[in-house]
Amino acid sequence: MTGMCAAPRRRRVTRTTTVVRTGLAALLALGAWVSAGAVPASATAGGPAPVAEEPLSPGLLSALQRDLGLTESQARERLAAERAAVAIEPKARSAAQGAYGGSWFDADSGRLTVAVADARKAAAVRATGAAVRIVEHSASRLDAAKRTIDTLAAPRGVGSWHVDPEANRIVVNVVRGERTDNDVAAFLDRARRAGPVQVREVAEAPRTFAAGTVGGDPYYTGNVRCSIGFSVHGGFVTAGHCGRPGAAVRGWDGTHIGTFQGSSFPDNDYAWVNVGSGWWTVPVVLGWGTVPDQLVRGSAEAPVGASICRSGSTTHWHCGSVLAKNETVNYSQGAVHQMTKTSVCAQPGDSGGSFISGDQAQGVTSGGWGNCSSGGQTWFQPVNEILARYGLRLHTA
Structure with a gap:
């Protein structure tokens, strides 16, 4: 499909009322509500918060079992191992210094693996608790290419390209059957001159998934339906292709929420919308009855290989794994940079919705290929980049 904008679709008040009541019960106990007229934080960039070790939601465990084929005990063990990997990664990066070649979470071993381009740094990296793989190219060399x-x-x-630390190459994804196209071949030749390249085939070309301020809930701008990403103080963040600065935004019930205050697409795919007119911000991501609504407690970045889940207004709650970071995605409207690729499915109307790992915000849904019947892949724009770009502060519980 092309032009992934979904026509407006109304939901019954009863469903959203139930969801908001659920969020209210949890948040009133924490004193976490922000008034509708709150002013957005100005120059304070939102950085990652410490990873909270909260009790695991039974619904989250069920979703990981369904989408990743795990038993309950395997899901618990994996989440614990991923928390440990998130804590180790900055220490390992520091130990590797200029020889750092990237890192990824190995689901089989349950450990963070760090690529190192200088064997003399291996012992220091292992001392942090990470596994080590000696590689030819440093991350800085690959990033420059x-x-x-x-x-x-x-x-x-x-379709896209990214630095793959495990392959120690820039992976260029080419749509199946297009590799012999003259323009594609010429692009690959130029790419190889820049640095080490590996070509992989993908089933389809990526496209966008445009279709209260609770993550995953729908909103409308013009004749487009998209999904809320995460609440920030004074508004919410979402996908840039869903609206331009000044565009009016309506909530699930058709009432005015606010307007797009900033938006970038292509090159980036992020935006933020202010909140007023009786609406308020909530540090919650909808579980859509599949899992309990999830409280957002920070934005510590999950490594490649970690499990991750997505909430959106069309396909609701789905999980998968982080496949790549800093990938450039080539949409028909133009290239978008610094995206994270996942194995999670999505469909029209899910654009802008929440990607979350445990209780840590990860990013907003941009686009992908496939669907939630046959499977596919989806990219998101990392939330910490959006917070820093606009000087926003994530609303956390």
Whole structure:
């Protein structure tokens, strides 16, 4: 499908009222509500908060079992191992210094693996608790090559590209059957001149998924339905392709919420909307009855290989794994940079919705390929980048 904007669709008041009451009960106990007229924080950039070790939600465990094929005990063990990996990663990066080649979570071993381009740094990295793989290229070398590739005009047969620390290459994803196209071949030749490249085939070209301020809930701008990402103090963040600055935003019930205060697409795919007119911000992501509504407690970034879940107004709650970071995605409207790729499915109307790992906000849904019947992949724009760009502060419980 193309032009992934969903026509407006109303929901019954009873469902949203139930969801908001659930959030109210949890949040009133924490004193976490912000008034409708709150002013957005100005120049304070939102950084990652410490990873909270809260009791695991039975619904979250069930979703991981369903979407990742785990038993309950395996899901518990994996989440504990991912928390440990998040804590180790900055220490390992510091120990590797300029030889750092990237990192990923190995679900089989339950450990963080760190690529190191200098064997003399291996012992210091292992001392942090990470596994080590000696590689040829440092992350800085690969990142520089990717920045060069980012300057190239990509044909439609090229879906995306990113630095893959495990492969120690820039992986260029080409739509199946398009590799022999003259324009695609020319792009690959230029990319190889920039640095080490590996070509992989993908089933489809990526496209966007446009279709209260509770993550995953729908909102409307013009004739487009999208999904709320995360509440920030004074509004919420979402996808940039859902609206331009000044565009009016209506809530699930058709009433005015606010307007797009900032928006970028393509190049980036993020935006933020202010909240007023009786609406308020809530540090909650909808579980849509699949899992309990999830409180947002921070924005510590999950590593490649970690489990992750998504909430959106079309397909609701689905989980998968982080596949790649800092990937450049080549939409028909233009390239979007610094995206994170996941194995989670999505469909039209899910754009802008929440990606969350445990209780840590990860990013807002941008686009992808496939659907939630046959499967697919979805990209998100990392939330910490959005917070820093607009000087916003994440609303946390």
